[in-house]
Amino acid sequence: MNISFITNYLVIGLGSVGSSTLYHLAKNNKSVMGIDRYDPPHTQGSHGGNSRIYRKSYYEHENYVPLLEKAYNGWDTLEKTTNHQLRFRSGLLYTGQANDEIIMGIKSSSKKHAIELQEVDMPNDFPFFKKEENQEAWFEPDAGYVLPEKTIETYLKLAEDNGARILKSTPVTQIEQTNDGFVYVEIENNQWIKAQKVIVTAGAYIQLLKLPLLELVVTKQSIFWFKAQFSRPEIDLQKYPCWMFSHPKGNGPFYGFPPICTQHSGNELWFKMAHHHPASVPADVLKNPLESQAGLNTDISEYKETILSYFNEVQLTPVYTQHCYYTNSNDGHFIIDFLPDSNRQIVVATGFSGHGFKFVPALGEVLSDMAMGKDKSQDLEFLKIER
Numbered sequence: 001m002n003i004s005f006i007t008n009y010l011v012i013g014l015g016s017v018g019s020s021t022l023y024h025l026a027k028n029n030k031s032v033m034g035i036d037r038y039d040p041p042h043t044q045g046s047h048g049g050n051s052r053i054y055r056k057s058y059y060e061h062e063n064y065v066p067l068l069e070k071a072y073n074g075w076d077t078l079e080k081t082t083n084h085q086l087r088f089r090s091g092l093l094y095t096g097q098a099n100d101e102i103i104m105g106i107k108s109s110s111k112k113h114a115i116e117l118q119e120v121d122m123p124n125d126f127p128f129f130k131k132e133e134n135q136e137a138w139f140e141p142d143a144g145y146v147l148p149e150k151t152i153e154t155y156l157k158l159a160e161d162n163g164a165r166i167l168k169s170t171p172v173t174q175i176e177q178t179n180d181g182f183v184y185v186e187i188e189n190n191q192w193i194k195a196q197k198v199i200v201t202a203g204a205y206i207q208l209l210k211l212p213l214l215e216l217v218v219t220k221q222s223i224f225w226f227k228a229q230f231s232r233p234e235i236d237l238q239k240y241p242c243w244m245f246s247h248p249k250g251n252g253p254f255y256g257f258p259p260i261c262t263q264h265s266g267n268e269l270w271f272k273m274a275h276h277h278p279a280s281v282p283a284d285v286l287k288n289p290l291e292s293q294a295g296l297n298t299d300i301s302e303y304k305e306t307i308l309s310y311f312n313e314v315q316l317t318p319v320y321t322q323h324c325y326y327t328n329s330n331d332g333h334f335i336i337d338f339l340p341d342s343n344r345q346i347v348v349a350t351g352f353s354g355h356g357f358k359f360v361p362a363l364g365e366v367l368s369d370m371a372m373g374k375d376k377s378q379d380l381e382f383l384k385i386e387r
């Protein structure tokens, strides 16, 4: 065994969750190293595509709300520390029937945790959108979208500034624990890293490390960008919110973002939309890795009718598509825990099931606290491997 590096803390995977964890450990003056198979941010994992929705009246499980409070504080601190705007508070508009899981969930969460949620009148309040007669419309003002790539860049820069060592384009091939009290992590060419504590935040590739985790299914998700032409010129795009509309057949909501310029759109404003539902076919992350794709993927036809049915007096032309991975746990909840029988030396964070990004500042703090042996202030029982 050739030991190339020795470190107290090692973070495997420096994407969304790993970059924040690396920073939180470095900020605590720990000897910490981070390693990634690519050069994050990148389009080969779960964070590509310019924007992610953040919201607090959580319908998935009310226990996420305290973690979101921590995340909201974390975003505030990060933006203040760096003077970078990473969040845009556009608000979030929800529609669905009164008995829809999402509508019931946001109402219950907002009531229990005193989160502002307003019933709104459509189309009067939001003239660009339509809803069905039998649906309700709710608006969460303290919600919006964050910039994932810029967040990761920011955390990695801050981590390095605080003394973290970063190794890019280096895949970890296995993790071994011996009875000398260390964890050994193999990288290419039979080189090993020796660490006291390891935090595994390897996203969609985590199964390649063959850890004893709950069943995970990785799916390849499509994201679509459109050009929009509004027939009423007086429409104020400054008031265009993020939106999440329940599918009447209960097949996961469609969601979208205010128009922004992207690296592909140049000066044009493009509208991004997607379907929050795991794709039907599991993805094989290594046999068919994601490629950045310019241009239009024709499978938009599957969604076009549904998407068009949400809009009022808008002509939408699809212009661009990209893919990204969901790592789905079998109940849609995250997995945050020590690996069984690892003597609390290996922490894993996975199974984000398409809704993890908004938690990134909190997850970095929680995972670094777990690795440092500090008491967790959050109740994360519902996210344990055995639950």
Ligand SMILES: Cc1cc2nc3c(=O)[nH]c(=O)nc-3n(C[C@H](O)[C@H](O)[C@H](O)COP(=O)(O)OP(=O)(O)OC[C@H]3O[C@@H](n4cnc5c(N)ncnc54)[C@H](O)[C@@H]3O)c2cc1C
Binding pocket: 012, 013, 014, 015, 016, 017, 018, 035, 036, 037, 038, 040, 044, 045, 046, 047, 049, 051, 052, 053, 054, 170, 171, 172, 173, 201, 202, 203, 204, 205, 206, 208, 221, 222, 223, 274, 324, 325, 326, 349, 350, 352, 353, 354, 355, 356, 357, 358, 359
């Ligand atoms: C289309 C789409 C839309 C989404 N929308 C939202 C949203 O609106 N709101 C929201 O909150 N969340 C959303 N999510 C979910 C969110 O983006 C993910 O939960 C989050 O990015 C997962 O972070 P991660 O750190 O697990 O994965 P990643 O960010 O992919 O990071 C994992 C890193 O590990 C590295 N790695 C993997 N294996 C190895 C190895 N063996 N050795 C070294 N490095 C390795 C990878 O290269 C990668 O950089 C969305 C996801 C997708 C795909």
